[in-house]
Amino acid sequence: MPGRDHKNANWLLRLAVIVPYLWMATFFLAPFVIVLKISFSHPEIAQPPYGPVLDLTAGIDGLKAFFGDLAAKNYEFLAFDWIYVSSFFKSLQVATYSTAMLLLIGFPLAYGIARAPRRWQGILFMLIILPFWTSFLIRVYAWINILQHDGLLNAILLSLRIIERPLVWLATDTAVYIGIVYSYLPFMVLPVYATLEKMDETLLEAAADLGCPRWKTFWLVTWPLARKGVIAGILLCFIPIVGEFVIPDLLGSSSTQMIGQTIWTEFFSNKDWPVASALAIVLLCLLIVPIVTYQQMQMRAVERGH
Amino acid sequence: MDADLTIGRNHSDGRQRRLAPWADPAARPLVRFEGVSKSFAGVRAIESLSLDIFEGEFFALLGPSGCGKTTLLRLVAGFESPDAGRVMLDGQDLAGVPPHRRPVNMMFQNYALFPHLSVAGNVAFGLKQDRLSKQEIAARLHEILALVRLDGLQGRKPHQLSGGQRQRVALARALVKRPRVLLLDEPLAALDKNLRAETQFELMHLRERLGLTFVIVTHDQSEAMTVADRICVMDQGRVVQVAPPAVVYEQPNSRWVAGFVGDVNLIEGRVVSSDGNRLVIESAGVGRIHLAATVDFARPGDTVWVALRPEKLSLMHERPASGEANCASGRVSDIGYLGDRSVCKLALDSGFEMKIALANNARSIERTVVWNDRVWVTWPQAAGVVLTR
Numbered sequence: 175m176p177g178r179d180h181k182n183a184n185w186l187l188r189l190a191v192i193v194p195y196l197w198m199a200t201f202f203l204a205p206f207v208i209v210l211k212i213s214f215s216h217p218e219i220a221q222p223p224y225g226p227v228l229d230l231t232a233g234i235d236g237l238k239a240f241f242g243d244l245a246a247k248n249y250e251f252l253a254f255d256w257i258y259v260s261s262f263f264k265s266l267q268v269a270t271y272s273t274a275m276l277l278l279i280g281f282p283l284a285y286g287i288a289r290a291p292r293r294w295q296g297i298l299f300m301l302i303i304l305p306f307w308t309s310f311l312i313r314v315y316a317w318i319n320i321l322q323h324d325g326l327l328n329a330i331l332l333s334l335r336i337i338e339r340p341l342v343w344l345a346t347d348t349a350v351y352i353g354i355v356y357s358y359l360p361f362m363v364l365p366v367y368a369t370l371e372k373m374d375e376t377l378l379e380a381a382a383d384l385g386c387p388r389w390k391t392f393w394l395v396t397w398p399l400a401r402k403g404v405i406a407g408i409l410l411c412f413i414p415i416v417g418e419f420v421i422p423d424l425l426g427s428s429s430t431q432m433i434g435q436t437i438w439t440e441f442f443s444n445k446d447w448p449v450a451s452a453l454a455i456v457l458l459c460l461l462i463v464p465i466v467t468y469q470q471m472q473m474r475a476v477e478r479g480h
Numbered sequence: 481m482d483a484d485l486t487i488g489r490n491h492s493d494g495r496q497r498r499l500a501p502w503a504d505p506a507a508r509p510l511v512r513f514e515g516v517s518k519s520f521a522g523v524r525a526i527e528s529l530s531l532d533i534f535e536g537e538f539f540a541l542l543g544p545s546g547c548g549k550t551t552l553l554r555l556v557a558g559f560e561s562p563d564a565g566r567v568m569l570d571g572q573d574l575a576g577v578p579p580h581r582r583p584v585n586m587m588f589q590n591y592a593l594f595p596h597l598s599v600a601g602n603v604a605f606g607l608k609q610d611r612l613s614k615q616e617i618a619a620r621l622h623e624i625l626a627l628v629r630l631d632g633l634q635g636r637k638p639h640q641l642s643g644g645q646r647q648r649v650a651l652a653r654a655l656v657k658r659p660r661v662l663l664l665d666e667p668l669a670a671l672d673k674n675l676r677a678e679t680q681f682e683l684m685h686l687r688e689r690l691g692l693t694f695v696i697v698t699h700d701q702s703e704a705m706t707v708a709d710r711i712c713v714m715d716q717g718r719v720v721q722v723a724p725p726a727v728v729y730e731q732p733n734s735r736w737v738a739g740f741v742g743d744v745n746l747i748e749g750r751v752v753s754s755d756g757n758r759l760v761i762e763s764a765g766v767g768r769i770h771l772a773a774t775v776d777f778a779r780p781g782d783t784v785w786v787a788l789r790p791e792k793l794s795l796m797h798e799r800p801a802s803g804e805a806n807c808a809s810g811r812v813s814d815i816g817y818l819g820d821r822s823v824c825k826l827a828l829d830s831g832f833e834m835k836i837a838l839a840n841n842a843r844s845i846e847r848t849v850v851w852n853d854r855v856w857v858t859w860p861q862a863a864g865v866v867l868t869r
Binding site: 377383384385387 | 557558559578579580581584585586588590592593594595596605606609610653654657
């Protein structure tokens with residue numbers, strides 16, 4: 175019966191929509207609510223190491239007591255302690271500079287691949303993707319080997335007589351930037367390549383035909399058409415770099431911490447779950463602006479049928 | 481032959497007809513190809529080709545795909561450079577002049593409109609490169625948009641336009657710089673049939689109004705015949721025939737041209753006698769053919785081909801009274817009704833097959849000829865062309 179089939183199909187469709195929502199609610203929304211709750215509590219030497227704890231057996235009074243005990247003083251604490259503010263700034267600074275470097279390196283790379291002969295594109299593309307097949311952690315450890323005092327980098331620079339005695343690379347900001355730019359490069363190259371590859375090359379001929387020299391064609395045609403990919407690349411790099419933990423922890427110095435490290439320290443060393451949770455919430459609020467911007471851009475692109 | 485010697489086809493009889501530049505030995509060509517060759521990855525696209533295009537001409541490059549016609553256009557635009565020979569504009573060699581410095585503009589087959597720019601942005605793109613004043617740009621923009629009937633659409637982006645509108649934006653963008661030569665690469669290929677026919681006439685009128693030189697590339701022979709003053713028929717990187725449309729159609733210089741431009745019956749035969757303006761040919765297909773043609777190249781015994789256009793033939797149910805005309809008999813094997821005309825296939829008694837186009841000029845639903853009818857086909861002595869290759 176067609177009516178029944180229709181009903182079934184409708185049911186299936188609803189199920190298909192519900193499953194991802196359920197997934198998001200269980201693994202993202204619920205943990206977020208828990209972290210939000212902890213961020214409003216205070217530390218205690220107990221198990222769990224914070225209070226108040228919600229006791230549902232105590233009924234309405236228990237609920238009242240629980241909510242009465244929550245306070246925003248962790249957030250006040252964050253605002254007035256320079257350590258936290260400076261590690262936020264540090265994170266934003268590292269993310270900004272390294273995203274700029276990624277763009278400077280990634281755009282020409284993507285452009286080169288997109289303009290390479292068809293038969294080369296697959297191979298070049300592979301070279302960008304290939305490192306992804308090894309664990310991220312192992313690749314960062316490899317950089318420790320390269321950057322250490324008697325590592326590969328110093329050995330090469332010494333043998334080329336560019337430097338006279340080994341330089342300190344490890345545990346510096348330079349090492350962090352090297353690690354980040356290396357690790358995030360594909361996230362910049364791929365979206366930029368995707369937009370450049372789609373670009374109709376006769377547009378460049380049309381620009382030349384209308385009297386536009388090549389360098390100007392880049393600014394008037396190529397760049398505006400690649401902008402969507404560039405913005406996607408910037409957001410794909412910037413957002414996770416702000417919260418980056420592994421790279422600064424392994425390659426950077428302990429004197430200046432990025433926010434990811436600060437959260438880790440609060441959580442595991444100081445056992446101050448409420449402050450760590452408050453930090454995580456603030457970080458999320460900082461990043462939500464670019465994330466929402468990006469999402470809206472994607473939506474608009476979909477609506478326009480691109 | 482009038483069409484051979486005059487330019488333009490909408491002069492009224494009262495107006496002075498001027499000598500066509502290609503018939504005038506003193507005329508200087510605007511675009512000249514001199515022994516141009518070009519290959520791509522070892523494949524020859526153009527082979528030592530020479531060709532002159534004159535100022536004010538509507539010139540069509542016609543040929544099957546892969547014949548090198550688009551390459552010829554790209555050589556003028558500067559997107560390709562010749563391996564050998566010279567491409568000249570106004571008597572000057574274009575070698576080494578980059579595309580953005582050539583006073584020619586191209587309309588691309590896929591239009592190549594800038595998707596991020598509005599109609600006005602697209603059309604004014606070329607003007608801005610010339611550093612014209614804002615007022616000048618606005619005035620030229622206004623003028624050209626009115627000319628191609630796009631006024632009011634300045635702010636639209638290409639993806640908000642219909643196919644026909646996009647085509648006009650591309651045309652306006654190429655025209656607005658007033659190029660010495662406008663190059664059109666299959667400009668109407670993406671339009672549907674009615675719009676295409678209409679746009680062909682618009683292109684002609686535009687050319688007449690602006691007095692520019694247009695070079696169009698097309699694989700559509702009726703398009704070339706409609707718009708062009710002269711057609712260059714190309715095959716495999718070579719020029720086969722350059723002539724006004726009527727000459728290409730009525731006096732093709734080879735079997736290939738006769739077959740490519742329009743429908744044709746090709747009858748192979750041997751010359752029996754030739755006395756200057758009368759030719760007798762003996763063929764296996766249709767027997768003896770009498771032709772009124774002044775040919776000095778055919779000697780008795782030569783193998784030649786007679787090209788007969790289907791619309792020059794007529795059908796009769798009775799054997800025609802013996803006279804001047806040629807005739808042959810056969811059976812109708814196929815009829816295709818096309819509205820304005822019907823195409824008949826005739827199986828002659830010799831086994832030879834002939835195509836005949838019958839104009840449906842009487843408004844009648846009854847068919848005058850039906851399948852398997854035994855009929856006679858006749859054609860006047862002046863109807864056929866003798867070809868030797």
